[in-house]
Amino acid sequence: MIRQLLYALLMTGGAAMAQADDLPDTALKQPEAQAWSFSGVSGTYDKAQLQRGFQVYKDVCAACHGLKFVAFRDLRKIGYTPEQIKAIAAEYEVEGEPDGEGEVHKRPARPGDYFPAPYANDEAAAFANNGSVPADLSLMARAREAGADYIHALLTGYKPPPAGMEIGENNWYNPYFAFGEAIAMAEPLADRMVDYGDGSPQTVEQYARDVSAFLTWTADPHMERRKKTGLRVMVFLLLFAGLAYCTKRQIWADKTGQEPK
């Protein structure tokens, strides 16, 4: 038991260190911390925001980036109805099951399917993007230390390069990019690009904020349950510590009334 605990501790510590070491953080600027509804020990997701973020993903990012660990039916957890989910899935095509002759044909996706990748393979993805592969975004918020802050900073951080700096062809200056100042993704967002039905501002800033929140959810869909359990465990431990203290006082209480010698 103790050995297992120690092992688990070592592994989590090691994993955190390995993650910090893996990333050659050559970004010129650190992302600014934003206020998120999901920050802090009791933070929760804002479903309306997640739905807007999904809309941005679907209308803009999905052209180049996959979301392979998310199934259409998972969208129920951010407030879509089964009918809406059926309709969303039907907009995508996935590989079907083999027919009697073993041929595989494409068919419209169903709620149980996962979001299909926009390209058949990495070679096709690289070919379409001047040699760079747009990564799957399911876990992106966890793969970068600053998570949602990073994605938000990256999407809003495009600027003309400083005087004298040469940026290669098909690359764009972005001081927040974790792998250097030039990124092979053109600025993906523009004002009024996505139609929000709820009156939220249709600006790059708002789109970036919403899609970053959505990608935090895809990377950590059980966050709310985990935080709730964590809080309950802390309350239990506090009560338990109090109880243990009272018990200790009672067991060791001096019941003879004599002065200790």
Ligand code: HEC
């Ligand atoms: C036209 C294709 C295209 C679109 C549309 C697009 N991207 Fe990208 N994206 C790329 C490419 C290519 C890269 C790889 C860039 C590189 O390695 O230099 C990339 C990289 C990224 C990265 C990774 C940065 C890193 O640290 O590795 C994130 C995050 C990202 N995109 C988010 C988004 C989001 C969110 C959207 C939608 C708002 C979006 N992208 C739309 C092509 C695209």
